[in-house]
Amino acid sequence: xxxxxxxxxxQFQTEVREFFSQEYPQDVLQKMHDxxxxxxxxxxxxxxxxxxxxxxxxxxxxxxxxxxxxATQKHIFYEExxxxxxxxxxxxxxxxxxxxxxxxGSEAQKQKFLPGILSSDEWxxxxxxxxxxxxxxxxxxxxxxxxxxxxxLNGTKTWTTLAQHADWMFLLARTNTDVAxxxxxxxxxxxxxxxxxISLTPIITLDGEHEINSVFFDNVRIPADQLVGEEGKxxxxxxxxxxxxxxxxxxxxxxxxxxxxxxxxLAQKQASGGAPREVNTFARKIAHVExxxxxxxxxxxxxxxxxxxxxxPGPESSILKIKxxxxxxxxxNLYYELAGYNAIPYLREQFAADYPGQQLAESTDAWxxxxxxxxxxxxxxxxxxEIQKNIIAKAVLGV
Amino acid sequence: xxxxxxxxxxMLRDSIVQYLGKSYAFEKRMEVVDSSAGFSRDKxxxxxxxGWLSLPFEEQLDGFGGGPIEMMLLMQELxxxxxxxxxxxxxxxxxxxxxxxxxxxxxxxLIAKVMAGEIHLALAYAEAQSRFELAHxxxxxxxxxxxxxxxxxxxxxxxxxxxxxxxxxARTSGEQDDPNGITLFCIEAGxxxxxxxxxxxxxxxxxxxxxxxGVRVDASDQxxxxxxxxxxxENVIRDATxxxxxEALGIMEALTYKTIEYTKNRQQFGVPLxxxxxxxxxxxxxxxxxxxxxxxxxRAVIKCHEKAPDxxxxxxxxxxxxGTAGRKLGEEAVQLHGGMGVTYEMDxxxxxxxxxxxxxxxxxxxxxxxxxxxxx
Numbered sequence: 001x002x003x004x005x006x007x008x009x010x011q012f013q014t015e016v017r018e019f020f021s022q023e024y025p026q027d028v029l030q031k032m033h034d035x036x037x038x039x040x041x042x043x044x045x046x047x048x049x050x051x052x053x054x055x056x057x058x059x060x061x062x063x064x065x066x067x068x069x070x071a072t073q074k075h076i077f078y079e080e081x082x083x084x085x086x087x088x089x090x091x092x093x094x095x096x097x098x099x100x101x102x103x104x105g106s107e108a109q110k111q112k113f114l115p116g117i118l119s120s121d122e123w124x125x126x127x128x129x130x131x132x133x134x135x136x137x138x139x140x141x142x143x144x145x146x147x148x149x150x151x152x153l154n155g156t157k158t159w160t161t162l163a164q165h166a167d168w169m170f171l172l173a174r175t176n177t178d179v180a181x182x183x184x185x186x187x188x189x190x191x192x193x194x195x196x197x198i199s200l201t202p203i204i205t206l207d208g209e210h211e212i213n214s215v216f217f218d219n220v221r222i223p224a225d226q227l228v229g230e231e232g233k234x235x236x237x238x239x240x241x242x243x244x245x246x247x248x249x250x251x252x253x254x255x256x257x258x259x260x261x262x263x264x265x266l267a268q269k270q271a272s273g274g275a276p277r278e279v280n281t282f283a284r285k286i287a288h289v290e291x292x293x294x295x296x297x298x299x300x301x302x303x304x305x306x307x308x309x310x311x312x313p314g315p316e317s318s319i320l321k322i323k324x325x326x327x328x329x330x331x332x333n334l335y336y337e338l339a340g341y342n343a344i345p346y347l348r349e350q351f352a353a354d355y356p357g358q359q360l361a362e363s364t365d366a367w368x369x370x371x372x373x374x375x376x377x378x379x380x381x382x383x384x385x386e387i388q389k390n391i392i393a394k395a396v397l398g399v
Numbered sequence: 400x401x402x403x404x405x406x407x408x409x410m411l412r413d414s415i416v417q418y419l420g421k422s423y424a425f426e427k428r429m430e431v432v433d434s435s436a437g438f439s440r441d442k443x444x445x446x447x448x449x450g451w452l453s454l455p456f457e458e459q460l461d462g463f464g465g466g467p468i469e470m471m472l473l474m475q476e477l478x479x480x481x482x483x484x485x486x487x488x489x490x491x492x493x494x495x496x497x498x499x500x501x502x503x504x505x506x507x508x509l510i511a512k513v514m515a516g517e518i519h520l521a522l523a524y525a526e527a528q529s530r531f532e533l534a535h536x537x538x539x540x541x542x543x544x545x546x547x548x549x550x551x552x553x554x555x556x557x558x559x560x561x562x563x564x565x566x567x568x569a570r571t572s573g574e575q576d577d578p579n580g581i582t583l584f585c586i587e588a589g590x591x592x593x594x595x596x597x598x599x600x601x602x603x604x605x606x607x608x609x610x611x612x613g614v615r616v617d618a619s620d621q622x623x624x625x626x627x628x629x630x631x632x633e634n635v636i637r638d639a640t641x642x643x644x645x646e647a648l649g650i651m652e653a654l655t656y657k658t659i660e661y662t663k664n665r666q667q668f669g670v671p672l673x674x675x676x677x678x679x680x681x682x683x684x685x686x687x688x689x690x691x692x693x694x695x696x697x698r699a700v701i702k703c704h705e706k707a708p709d710x711x712x713x714x715x716x717x718x719x720x721x722g723t724a725g726r727k728l729g730e731e732a733v734q735l736h737g738g739m740g741v742t743y744e745m746d747x748x749x750x751x752x753x754x755x756x757x758x759x760x761x762x763x764x765x766x767x768x769x770x771x772x773x774x775x
Contacts, residue, residue, distance in 0.1 A: 001468055003400050003701055072400055263775075280772075287772050291695070291716040298694035305402045316690040323687065389683040390676070397659050397682055399673035 003301060005072070013076045020084035024049050032085050035363025037351040040123070040165045043090055047120040056094060056118045064102045064110070065118050071307040074248070075300070082253035090162070093117040093124040096241050097170040100188065104229035104237050113168075113190070127157040127171025127191070127215065128238070135387050137172075138182045138235060142217065144173035144189060146224065146231075151175070151189065153197075153220040159381075163200055163213040166193050172234050188234035190226040197221070207373040208348060249382075250324030252297050258331050259290055265338060265364060274340065282338065289330045296323050315396040322385045325378040332372040339365035343372075402697060404472075411465075412472045418449060419480035425746045428483055432603040437561060438484040447516030452490055455638075456498055460510050467703040470638070471645040471696065478649025481749055483603060485521075488558030489513060491642050493520020495635040496566040496583055500622030505585055509564060521562035521588075523553035523609055524632060531762035533568070533632050534578045538611065540569040546617035547571070549584070549592070552610050559607025560597030562588050567611070572626050583628035584620045591615070602756040603749060640714050640761045641699060644721045647757045648689075648696050650750045651725055654732040655685045657747060661736055678735060685731055688724040695720050712774035715767045721757070722764035729754040 005013065020029075028046045031038060050056050058074055060066020069077065081088075089095070098117045101109055116122035133140040142155030153173060163169065169191045176185030191198070197220035202210045229237055263286060269275035276282045303317040336343050342365035350359045350366065359366050379385045393399050404412065422445065431439050446452050455470055456462025463469070470491075477486060494513050497506050497520075512518040529535035538551025549569055556565070566585045573580025588595065592614035597607040623631050659682055662673035672678055699717040702710040729751035733740035736747050758764060 001402055001404070001697070001701055001704065004705075005400070283772050284768055287768060287775065290775075291720055291771065292691070294698060294713075294716055295691035295694045295720060298698045299690060301400060302402050302694060302697070305400050308400065309403070315686075316694070319687045319690055323691065386680070389680045392683045392686065393676075393679035397679070397686060399659060399663060399679050399682065 005076070009072055009076060012073055013080065016077055016080040017083075019053055019055075020080055020086060023053060024084070024086065028087065029085060031353065032087060033363075035351060035359065035367050036353050038087055039353075040162075043087060044120050044123075046087060047089060047094075050089070051119050056120070057098070058089075059095065060098060060102065060118075064098075064114055071304040075304050078248040079253040082257045085257065088254070090120075090123070092126050092161070092166075092170075093120070093122065096126060097124050097168075097190075100170070100228060100237050100241050103240065104188075106225070108225065109190075109228065122167045123162070123165045125160050125163040125166035125169045125193075127160060127169045129157065129159045131156055131158050131214075135384055137238075138186070140172055140174065140186065142171070142173040143177075144175050144187060146175065147221075149224050150221045151224060151227070153189075153191065153217040153222065155217050157215045157217070158213075159203070160213045160215050161211060163193070163215055164202070164210070169193055169215070170228075172238050175231050175234075183235040185232050186234040186238070187231050188228040188237045189222065190228065191220065191222050195220050195222060205374065206376070207370040208346070209370075209374060211374075250296055250300050250320035251328055252293065252300050252324065255293055255324070255327050255331055256297070258335075259286065259293060261364070262286060262331065262334055262338065265362075269338070274342075276338065276340070282334075285337075286334060289327060289334065292323070292330075293327055296320070296327060299323070315392075318388070318392045318396055321382065322379075322388050325385060328378050329372075329375055332368075332375050335364060335368040336372040339368040342366060343368040404468075408468060408472060411469060412476065414449065415451070415473055415476040418445070419476055419482070423480045423482065425481065428481055429749075432483055437599075437605040443484050444516050446484065446486070447514065451486070452516055453514040455490065456494065456510055456514060460498070460507065460514075462510070462514060467638075467641060467700045470642055471700050474642045474645035475649035475652075478646035478753075479653045481650075481746065481753065485519060485558035485561065485604070487639060487642060487646075488522065488562070489518075489520045491639045492522035492557070492635060493562070493564065493566050493585075495638055496522060496631060497585060497622060499631045499634055500583060500585075501624060502585070502619075502622040504619070505622060509585070518563040519558060519561045520564050520566065521556050521558045521607075522635070523556045523559065523565050523567045524636075525554050525556075526552065527554055528575075531766045532576065533636060534581065534629055535576045536568050536570045536581050537575055538567065538569045540571050540582060540584070540616055543615075546615055549586075549611045549614040549616050552608070554608055555600075555606045556595075556609050557600075557604065557606050559588075559609055560595055560605055564588060565593070565609070566622065568628060568632055569616075578629050580626045581628045581632070582621060582625050583623040583631060584616050585622045586614070586616060586620050600756065602752040636761050637711065637714055640718050641703060643757045643760050644696055644699070644714075644717050647721045647725045647754055648692055650754050650757075651685075651689045651692060651721075651728050654728060654747065654750050654754075655682070655689050658682060658685065658732045658735050661739075665737075672735075681731055681735065685728050688728050692717075692721050692724055709774070712771055715770040715774060718762065719764045719767035719771060722767065723758075725754045726758050 025045050028042050055067055057066030058077060062068035094117060101113050128137060130140050130142060144151040144153050157171060171189055171191060172186050173189055174185055175187040179185040197218040199216045201214045203212045203214060205211055299316050300320060303313045306314050342361035345360050349355055450463055451473060453462045454465040454473055458464040494510060497509055526537055540547040540549045564585055565588050566583060568581055568583055570580055571582040592612045594610040595607045597605055600606050662678055663671050665672045695717040699713040702713045732747055733751050739745050740747050
C-alpha cells in the first residue's frame with residue numbers, strides 16, 4: 001500500500017510542469033490570473049498548444065492520435081494543469097463526441113472529424129437536453145425523418161453550452177416514434193451549425209452571462225452519412241458518452257489549487273486588512289472543505305489505482321461527480337463569503353481585456369459572486385446530482 | 400500508487416474475518432455484555448492464540464511486528480464484529496505505552512504476558528478537569544522519604560477494573576497544564592492506596608473511576624524519563640486514534656449494508672422500503688460517507704506507515720470526519736430501521752452506541768478540528 005509515483009511517472013510530471021510553464025501560451029494563464037474573461041480564441045490557442053505537444057487526446061487511444069496514457073499519467077496531467085491555473089479543456093469535442101466517433105463511427109467519419117476535434121480547429125456543442133427533456137433525457141421529442149439521402153430535423157435543443165462558438169453539434173433525435181420503450185428509436189447525429197434552418201437564441205444565466213442557448217431546428221436537412229453507427233441505437237451511444245470514463249470528473253486538482261489560494265487570500269487579508277473578524281470560524285470552514293477534499297483525493301486515487309491494475313473502477317468511483325461538485329460549490333461559497341462587500345458590485349465590463357479602468361477589487365473578490373452563481377450549474381449538468389444518486393442506488397446499493 | 404494488500408496482510412484479514420464469523424455471534428456477545436464478567440476470558444485466550452495480542456509489538460519482543468496497515472485490518476474487523484474484549488485498552492493503550500516507554504525490564508516482562516493473554520492493562524490518563532488535553536494533569540507524584548507518593552483521580556479508565564497493571568500519567572513538576580513535568584508510571588492495580596470503582600459504559604464496555612491516595616511509586620515503576628512522559632502519551636493516543644477510526648469504519652460498513660438489506664426486506668404499503676426514493680438517497684449518502692471515511696482512513700494509515708511529516712494532521716482530519724460522518728451515519732441507520740432501530744435487541748443500536756462513543760474518545764470532532772487547523 002503506497003501512493004508514491006514511480007521514477008518514470010515523476011519524470012513525466014516534470015515534463016508536464018515544464019510544458020505549462022513554457023510552451024503553453026503564458027498570456028492566457030496571465031488572463032486567468034488577472035481575472036480577465038477568456039475569449040473563444042484564448043481557449044482555442046491554449047488547446048492548440050496542448051495539441052501540438054501531442055497531448056490533446058488525453059483519454060484517446062494512440063491509434064486515433066491520443067496519448068495512450070495510463071490512469072496515473074492522466075491524473076498527473078490534470079494535476080499539473082490545475083496547478084498552472086490553466087483554463088479547463090472544452091469537453092464537447094475532445095471528451096464527448098470524439099470517443100463516440102472513434103468507437104462507433106464509420107471509417108469515413110473518423111477521418112473527417114477526428115483531426116479537427118484533436119486540433120481544436122472545429123468547435124463542437126452538445127444537443128441533448130430539450131425544453132421538455134432534462135433529467136428524463138429519453139423523453140426527447142426532436143425528430144429526424146429520413147428523406148432519401150438526407151435526414152430532416154425538426155425540434156428544439158436547449159441549455160446548449162457555447163453553441164454560439166460551435167461549428168458542429170452532436171445530437172440525439174428520434175428517428176422512430178413507433179417504439180415500445182422511449183429509449184428506442186433515438187439516433188446519434190452530427191450537424192453542421194451553419195445548415196439552413198438552424199437558429200440560436202441566447203439564454204442568459206443568473207450571473208448575466210451568455211454561455212448557454214436554445215437551438216431551433218426548422219426543416220434542417222443533413223446528409224444521411226452524418227448518422228453515427230446504427231439508426232435507433234443513439235441511446236446506447238449517448239449513454240457511453242455519459243458514463244464514459246471521464247477522468248478528472250471530480251476536479252480534485254482544481255479544487256486543491258483554489259483552496260490553497262483561498263488560504264493565502266485569508267492570510268493576506270489578515271495582514272493587510274479586510275479579513276473577516278470571525279477569522280477562526282472562517283478558517284474552520286476552510287478546513288472543513290479541505291478535509292472533504294483530502295477524502296475525495298484518495299477516493300479518486302483509489303479509482304485510479306484499480307483502473308491501473310486493469311480492474312473496473314470500484315463503487316467508490318460513482319461518488320466522484322457528486323462530492324466533486326459539492327466541494328467545488330462549497331469553495332465558490334467560501335470565496336463569496338471571504339470577499340465581503342467586494343463581491344457585490346456588478347460591473348462585468350471590468351473583466352474585459354480592453355477595460356480602460358482598474359478592476360474594483362482583487363479579481364478573486366470581484367468574481368466571487370458571479371462565479372458562485374454560475375457554478376450552481378455544476379450539480380445540475382452532466383446528470384444532476386439527484387440522478388447520480390439514483391444511479392448509485394441502483395448500480396451500487398442494488399435497491 | 401497501490402492500495403492493495405500484500406499476501407501476508409490478506410491472510411491476516413481473512414483469518415480475522417473467518418474467526419469472528421464463526422465464533423463471535425452477536426447473541427453470545429450480548430450475553431457477555433449483560434453479565435457481570437464484562438468480557439469473555441475464553442475469547443481473549445483465542446485472541447492470544449491467533450496472534451492478535453502480539454500484532455503491534457516488535458519482533459525483538461517476539462511480537463508480530465505489525466504496523467498501521469495491519470492494525471487497521473484488525474480493528475476494522477473488531478468493529479464489524481462489535482468485539483467487546485478490551486483490545487484497545489490492553490494492547491493498544493497499555494501495551495503501546497510500555498512498548499514506546501523506556502523501562503526495558505517492564506517492557507520485556509509485561510509485554511510478553513500481554514501477548515500470552517495472561518494480563519490486562521489500562522491507561523489512566525483522563526481527569527475530571529482535563530477533557531481531551533493530555534497535558535492537563537493534576538494527579539501528582541510528589542517526593543517522599545523513599546520514593547514518590549501518587550495522589551489524584553482518573554476518570555473513565557477503560558478496562559480499569561479488569562486491568563492487572565495500570566499505566567498512569569502523573570505530574571512530577573510544573574503547573575496543571577504544563578506539557579513538561581508529566582511522568583508515566585506502570586504499577587500493579589492492586590497496590591495499596593488504589594481504589595477502583597468500575598461501571599458499564601454506554602456502549603456495553605467497562606471502565607473505572609480510579610482514586611490514588613498516597614500510592615508509593617519509585618523509579619522502577621517509571622516507564623518514561625522523569626517529566627518527559629507526554630511525548631509517549633501523545634504517540635500512543637495517536638496510534639489509538641487511528642485504531643478507533645479503523646474500528647469505526649468497520650462499524651460504518653456494517654451499518655450501511657445492514658440498513659440496505661433491512662429496507663429491501665421490510666415491506667410497507669405493499670412494497671419494500673427500499674423502493675422509496677427518499678430512503679434510497681439517504682442510503683446513498685450513507686454509502687458516500689462510508690467511502691469518503693475509508694479514503695481518509697487509508698490516507699492517514701499510509702501517511703503513518705510512511706512516517707510522513709503531516710501524519711498528525713492527517714489523523715486529526717480523519718477523526719474529525721469519522722466523528723461527524725460516523726455519528727450521522729449511525730443516526731440514519733437507526734432512523735431507517737424505524738422502531739426496530741431503537742430496540743436493545745437489534746445489533747444496529749449497539750453499533751450506533753459504539754460509534755457515538757468513538758467520537759468522544761481521544762477528542763471529539765470539534766477538538767480534532769482545532770488540532771487540524773493548528774497543524775495546517
